[in-house]
Amino acid sequence: MKRARLLPGLALIVLAALAPVSCSSDEQAANGDPVAGKRLFAAQGCDGCHTFKAAGSKGTVGPDLDDASPNPRRVLAQLRKPGGIMPSFADKLSDDEKADLAAFVGAGNASGKAVAEPFAPDDKRLADCRDGNTECLEQAFGNLVFNDGPKPALDRLQSMMTSDAAVAGDCHRIAHRMGSAALARFKDKVAPAFVAGSAVCASGYYHGIVERAFLGQPTARLAVVARQLCSDPQITEQRFLFYQCIHGLGHGLMIYTGYDLPGSLKICDDLRTGFDRVSCTGGVFMENFNSSYGVTSKYLRKTDPIYPCNSVVERHKLYCYLLVTANLLRVTNYDQAKTADLCRRSEKPWVKTCFESFGRDVSGIAGKSASKALAGCRLAEANEGDCLYGVAREIVNADAEGERGGRLCARAPARHRAYCYEGVGSVLAALEPIEQALTARCRKVSGRHARSCLRGAGLVS
Ligand code: HEC
Structure with a gap:
């Protein structure tokens, strides 16, 4: 039996429209096709005068475009109305x-x-x-996927993450590139690329597939593409893959729209079900806080690390706060104690959620060390339980199974154990659509706490 289960908090969602945010010039710049642009850059001789890494050019007549780093609008302006000695392209190139x-x-x-x-x-x-060299690693791992298939390549990534610091540090971007390589291997078919993947290093592989699938689509069509992208039965049949796809959609939207947070949220809001909307929203916020490409989103404020969670509409707060510690950790230079302080000072009704987010990041930082994760959560003091819940969920999500999460909960302080197992169950439920099998998995990983696991899975109240 299959159950469509909604995430907690969904009932709170109120529908309201967000104002569109782009002016026409931005819109036009954002609608261009960067791949065609790369070809033009060479064909039009831009490369003869400009140094630009992405084009592999080393011209020195004009400014170095990596240093100048003009935004799309600035480039458009330059092409429409050049100054100085740059030749005019105003009439030479179409809009x-x-x-x-x-x-x-x-x-x-x-x-x-x-x-x-x-x-x-x-x-x-x-x-x-x-x-x-990170570019070298990204390409080499991509080649592995392209030649040998995603599975062995992702296993290799997983094992090298523990033995190679450069791989560990860049693993999310490496995984993005691997997703893109998988689409090339599977001739742009999203479903087989998805089915063959894994969630290693924060699901970068899935994000890479989705982000790449948007390529060449005009902004006006993004919502349509977004709705179709994850609808293949091969993906929808597996709750976990379906979640990864919709969540990856959120990442892809941000990357593709140039980190346009309101615009991306609006497309998420237009998806079909509540589950789709919140999963997509989560991806958008994650990409905002922790850009896959080192972009600093304009929807971040140095002096207000909780922003934009304290300013988005109520229905977006849950998924904003569930990811906010990615930003808090960055501004505190990965100081977990300071991050916990900032959580305590966030908006009152969301402190709990902030600590659940803290738990996920503590777990990510702790890697496979349960002791480190438990120590991190002690910093949460009164909210230790929320933190452990977040840790449990992160572990089960990363492993796509419950064993390690169960062992973590067994070592948690007794008063937090039940809630910890609920965290395990909540993710197992997304992994296992068959009720009987889900019950068996809960029993196996949580022993006499099975009831808590089952409660987290939504099977008992
Ligand atoms: C003959 C050399 C030459 C060619 C060819 C050329 N440029 Fe330029 N470009 C320049 C110079 C010199 C400048 C410096 C500013 C000026 O004189 O306007 C410049 C400025 C720019 C700027 C502004 C950079 C900033 O500081 O923000 C952009 C963007 C730019 N060029 C893009 C292009 C593109 C795209 C092409 C190809 C379609 C191109 N250029 C072709 C010489 C060239």
């Missing part, structure tokens, strides 16, 4: 071509689109990347 160039050249500053380029396999191997 579309100008937009394509703007999307390509402006990507580093605002849109991030060029980073979602299609994967181009070459003969780079992991052995060539001994110096820890």
